[in-house]
Amino acid sequence: MDGLASFWAESDAIGRSVVALLLAMSVSAWVLILWKGWVLQRARRDIDRAVPAFWAADTLAAGRTRLGALDREQVLLPLLDAASTPDAAGTLATRASAGSQLTRRLRDALHQGLAHLQFGQVLLASIGSTSPFIGLFGTVWGIYHALLSISAAGTLTIDKVAGPVGEALIMTAAGLAVAIPAVLAYNLFGKWVAACEADLEGFAHDLREMSLDTAAATATAAATAAAN
Numbered sequence: 001m002d003g004l005a006s007f008w009a010e011s012d013a014i015g016r017s018v019v020a021l022l023l024a025m026s027v028s029a030w031v032l033i034l035w036k037g038w039v040l041q042r043a044r045r046d047i048d049r050a051v052p053a054f055w056a057a058d059t060l061a062a063g064r065t066r067l068g069a070l071d072r073e074q075v076l077l078p079l080l081d082a083a084s085t086p087d088a089a090g091t092l093a094t095r096a097s098a099g100s101q102l103t104r105r106l107r108d109a110l111h112q113g114l115a116h117l118q119f120g121q122v123l124l125a126s127i128g129s130t131s132p133f134i135g136l137f138g139t140v141w142g143i144y145h146a147l148l149s150i151s152a153a154g155t156l157t158i159d160k161v162a163g164p165v166g167e168a169l170i171m172t173a174a175g176l177a178v179a180i181p182a183v184l185a186y187n188l189f190g191k192w193v194a195a196c197e198a199d200l201e202g203f204a205h206d207l208r209e210m211s212l213d214t215a216a217a218t219a220t221a222a223a224t225a226a227a228n
Contacts, residue, residue: 012145018138022131022174029127029182032120036185040192043073043117047199050076055206060084075113075200082109083207102211106204113200117193121186128182135175142168 050070057063064080071077082105087093093101143165 015138015141015145018134018141018171019174022134022138022171022178025127025131025134026178029124029178029185032123033181033185036120036124036189039073040117040189040196043075043196044192046071046073047076047196047203051199051203054080073116075116075196076203078109078113079106079200079204079207082106083204083211098215099208099212102208106208110200110204114193114197117196121189121193124182124186124189128179128186131178131182132172132175135171135173135178138171138175139168142171 050067053066053070054063054076057066064077064084067077067080083102085105087101087105093104096104146165146168
């Protein structure tokens with residue numbers, strides 16, 4: 001702490017800006033890590049429970065009720081709504097075949113759900129990739145000013161060099177301390193999002209098949225009734 005205090009006291013506006021930026025990046029990364037970890041864990045548990053509960057329901061209405069109760073992150077229910085709610089009549093969307101309309105609605109709902117789960121990944125990647133270089137810049141800037149002050153003093157001894165240079169090297173360590181948790185969290189969250197994405201794509205595929213089969217069965221029943 002004494003080294004940091006001394007570095008802060010002897011730094012100029014640029015050095016202090018680097019310290020403030022690293023601090024802001026660290027706080028942002030940890031807030032995002034804690035929030036995304038909670039969201040993704042909850043989404044994974046909800047998907048594991050809600051999908052079997054939906055398919056175990058005896059009616060579509062009962063299945064929707066179960067999804068509404070278990071899908072707290074709202075990544076499954078929009079898929080069901082997309083599969084069961086047709087496009088508004090008279091729009092360009094209705095000019096495509098029923099299967100194409102259904103695929104487009106499910107794709108849009110899937111993308112919205114994945115965007116929610118992937119929120120913050122870009123920030124984590126940016127912090128993890130840039131903070132070491134920001135810390136290195138702070139170190140170089142600190143060493144530069146330390147050498148200038150030593151040169152102005154007129155005497156050069158190892159004890160006068162070691163202190164200021166060592167304090168400046170703290171910035172490199174600070175940059176790594178910010179980057180490492182962000183990179184580890186980014187990789188872990190990417191794995192969790194990929195697992196959720198696979199489950200959501202499977203659920204969307206099954207909904208599409210069920211909707212098309214239901215529509216075909218309804219059309220067949222209507223044609224049979226008309227023929228009789």
